[in-house]
Amino acid sequence: MSESAIFKTQSLRFRRISPEEQASAVDKFFESMQSRRTVRNFSSDPVPFHLIETAIRAAATAPSGANQQPWKFVVVSDPDVKRKIRVAAEDEESEFYSHRAPQEWLDALALLGTDWKKPFLEDAPYLIIVFRIDYGLPDKADGSERKWKHYYVTESVGIAVGILLTALHLAGLASLTHTPSPMSFLSEILNRPKNERPFVLIPVGFPAADAEVPEIGKRPLREILELVGEKV
Numbered sequence: 001m002s003e004s005a006i007f008k009t010q011s012l013r014f015r016r017i018s019p020e021e022q023a024s025a026v027d028k029f030f031e032s033m034q035s036r037r038t039v040r041n042f043s044s045d046p047v048p049f050h051l052i053e054t055a056i057r058a059a060a061t062a063p064s065g066a067n068q069q070p071w072k073f074v075v076v077s078d079p080d081v082k083r084k085i086r087v088a089a090e091d092e093e094s095e096f097y098s099h100r101a102p103q104e105w106l107d108a109l110a111l112l113g114t115d116w117k118k119p120f121l122e123d124a125p126y127l128i129i130v131f132r133i134d135y136g137l138p139d140k141a142d143g144s145e146r147k148w149k150h151y152y153v154t155e156s157v158g159i160a161v162g163i164l165l166t167a168l169h170l171a172g173l174a175s176l177t178h179t180p181s182p183m184s185f186l187s188e189i190l191n192r193p194k195n196e197r198p199f200v201l202i203p204v205g206f207p208a209a210d211a212e213v214p215e216i217g218k219r220p221l222r223e224i225l226e227l228v229g230e231k232v
């Protein structure tokens with residue numbers, strides 16, 4: 001998509017729902033989101049691709065800087081490619097845990113119980129690798145001759161990933177937001193063009209039957225919400 005767009009409008013088609021419906025919708029949504037957990041032990045049970053595809057369609061409804069939609073979602077189910085990704089990620093992660101990470105970082109991670117081993121990269125039926133696209137490339141199809149900058153890429157892709165994780169959760173699936181560091185091996189293994197950079201790797205599937213999660217909680221509302229003014 002090049003930058004030479006023309007401003008046109010269409011009807012918003014926004015339907016107001018009753019206050020009761022509003023309260024019940026947001027309460028139900030909150031209750032569901034409260035049960036979302038990051039999972040690190042996956043079953044290899046298959047997942048209908050339709051769920052993955054629709055969750056990605058939902059993610060791609062995210063607002064983005066100048067509507068540039070600076071993202072690409074690469075979905076991997078191929079066992080050989082998953083194995084390559086696991087081997088490369090574990091190479092980086094063993095460096096991270098044994099040398100690269102400062103003690104302060106390792107201390108912060110201790111409550112998650114993570115280490116360099118990443119079996120979930122092969123166990124989960126699908127890996128979704130989200131790429132950020134910081135600039136558009138010249139493209140004869142849309143008449144663009146030079147590369148052009150995308151705006152607010154981190155924010156845009158972050159919002160899209162939030163919607164993706166939410167959609168996967170509502171579809172009854174478990175996911176993990178995994179950021180091996182550095183992640184450039186993903187560009188090579190997946191043969192991505194030079195304007196795409198890995199943003200996050202998300203294994204998706206069902207939790208293993210014996211999956212456990214760290215006993216951690218979320219900060220209470222009074223710590224995270226501050227109202228300036230009265231309730232209106």
Ligand code: IYR
Pocket residue numbers: 093096109112114115116178179180181
């Ligand atoms: N990328 C490493 C380390 C790691 C870092 C953070 I910050 C986490 O929240 C979790 C893990 C790993 O995946 O193990």
